[in-house]
Each structure stands twice: as structure tokens, then as C-alpha cells.
Amino acid sequence: MSSPAVGSRDLPHPASGEVRLEGLLHALSDPMRLRIVRELAGASGELSCSDFDLPVTKSTTTHHFRVLRESGVIRQVYRGTAKMNGLRRDDLDELFPGLLDALLDAAARQAARLGG
Amino acid sequence: MSSPAVGSRDLPHPASGEVRLEGLLHALSDPMRLRIVRELAGASGELSCSDFDLPVTKSTTTHHFRVLRESGVIRQVYRGTAKMNGLRRDDLDELFPGLLDALLDAAARQAARLGG
Numbered sequence: 576m577s578s579p580a581v582g583s584r585d586l587p588h589p590a591s592g593e594v595r596l597e598g599l600l601h602a603l604s605d606p607m608r609l610r611i612v613r614e615l616a617g618a619s620g621e622l623s624c625s626d627f628d629l630p631v632t633k634s635t636t637t638h639h640f641r642v643l644r645e646s647g648v649i650r651q652v653y654r655g656t657a658k659m660n661g662l663r664r665d666d667l668d669e670l671f672p673g674l675l676d677a678l679l680d681a682a683a684r685q686a687a688r689l690g691g
Numbered sequence: 692m693s694s695p696a697v698g699s700r701d702l703p704h705p706a707s708g709e710v711r712l713e714g715l716l717h718a719l720s721d722p723m724r725l726r727i728v729r730e731l732a733g734a735s736g737e738l739s740c741s742d743f744d745l746p747v748t749k750s751t752t753t754h755h756f757r758v759l760r761e762s763g764v765i766r767q768v769y770r771g772t773a774k775m776n777g778l779r780r781d782d783l784d785e786l787f788p789g790l791l792d793a794l795l796d797a798a799a800r801q802a803a804r805l806g807g
Contacts, residue, residue, distance in 0.1 A: 596801045600794075601720035604713050671800060677793035678716075684787060685712045 584653050586644060591666045594647030599667075602646035607631060608639045609682050612648060612662065616679050621652075621659040700769050702760060707782045710763030715783075718762035723747060724755045725798050728764060728778065732795050737768075737775040 603609050607629055615622060629636050640660060643649040648667070649660050667675045719725050723745055731738060745752050756776060759765040764783070765776050783791045 592804075596797050597720050597722055597725060600716045604717035604720055606713055609713060671793070671797035673789070674793045674797045677787075677790045681712050681787035681790045688708075 586651050586653075586658075588644060588650060589647045591647070591663075591670060594666065594670055596671065598646040599648060599671075602642050602648050603678060605639065605642075607635075608643055611639060611643065611660075613679060613682050613686075615649065615660060615662045616664075616675075621654075621661040623657040623659050625657070702767050702769075702774075704760060704766060705763045707763070707779075707786060710782065710786055712787065714762040715764060715787075718758050718764050719794060721755065721758075723751075724759055727755060727759065727776075729795060729798055729802075731765065731776060731778045732780075732791075737770075737777040739773040739775050741773070 603612060610629070611627060614627060624636060624640055627636065629639075631639075640649070640651060640658075643660075644651045647663060650663050651658055651660050653659070662675075664675060719728060726745070727743060730743060740752060740756060743752065745755075747755075756765070756767060756774075759776075760767045763779060766779050767774055767776050769775070778791075780791060
């Protein structure tokens, strides 16, 4: 009687074993999503969706975060009224050692080369 | 008079500086294309399209090779009547050091985990 039901505001995430490389690569194949992941990687903790100043509409931003969550790249949790986002670095590093760092390094190199 | 025109059968490839990380990740976000890249990485030299036994139609196979070529992942050249394929490993390693190996390792780990 005292155990709370799972809140309707809990967002679905794939378990670590359900994460697929192809889905992860698809999620990162979009420039906005790659940018979000770079910002999360450089942050000291979670960031709220409103911390990102992306040149797209709010609904498109929401879509991008959802793709990142559903592919297993980020974890999204409600804290009060804010949706907070964090990289699933531990899960990804265990599944695919070295991959996230190689992707972040590649993104940084490309940004430096193109002035992005 | 003696310099031959570029043959109409030469296939267009992006120059190294035109390769984009997002395009590369999109190219590798498909299971068939990831499989093609794994086979090319494990081959000692070029492979012809007909060396691949993929569970898709010939036209779909052609499409996948085209996506890989246009994103800068592979080089395709005609040798006689065969279209030969090779990874652009040197270009990719120079642009994004360590990325191709991390991707191949991740794909191998996933295949081992899922029995693929």
C-alpha cells in the first residue's frame, strides 16, 4: 500500500543491454544532437533543456533530446519542473569502451577545423 | 591530345576535407552498412560488391555502397567490369584519429554480445 506507483512523469529509457550501436550512431548523426552531447560532456553535472541555446524551435529541441534518450545516449529525469539531462557515460563506456571519447574528440576536431 | 578525359565511369568521392562526422555516423547507423564496413576492415585488400552476401536486394546493396562512398567511408573504383571497394582508412584516421578503430571495436563487441 505504501509503495508509490511509478510516476507518470518518469521517462522511458532503454536498459544498458538494449542500447544498439546503430541507434547511438543515428542519434549522433545530427548536428544539433552532436552539439547537445558535446555540451553535456563538457558540463560538470546535469543540464536542463533550457540551458541549451539551440537555433531550432522548442519542439525540435524536445525531439532531439528524446532521440538521445531513446537511443541510450542520455538520461533524462524530472527534478521539480525541470527536465534534467546527463550523458550515460558509465553505461556507454562499459558497452563500447573508448567510443564516446573517440566521438567527442572527432566532434571537437571537426568544430576546430570548420570553426564551429 | 593524349591526356584521356575523366571516364564517365569514375565515381564521385568527397575530398578528405569535405567529409563530415555527421555524414559518417549516418552512414554507419545502418546494420547492413556497418556489416559492409566490418568486412572491408577485415579484408586484406579491396572487395567487389559481389563478394558480399547481404540479405537485401542488389539495388539496396548498391544504395548502401553509394551512401558509404558519398559519406567518405569507402572508395569505389571500377576495375574492368567489377566495382571494387576499400575503406578510406588513411583519410579517416587523419581526420578523426582513433574513431574508425573505436567504431569497429564497438561493432565487434555488439556482434559478440548479440551473436551477430
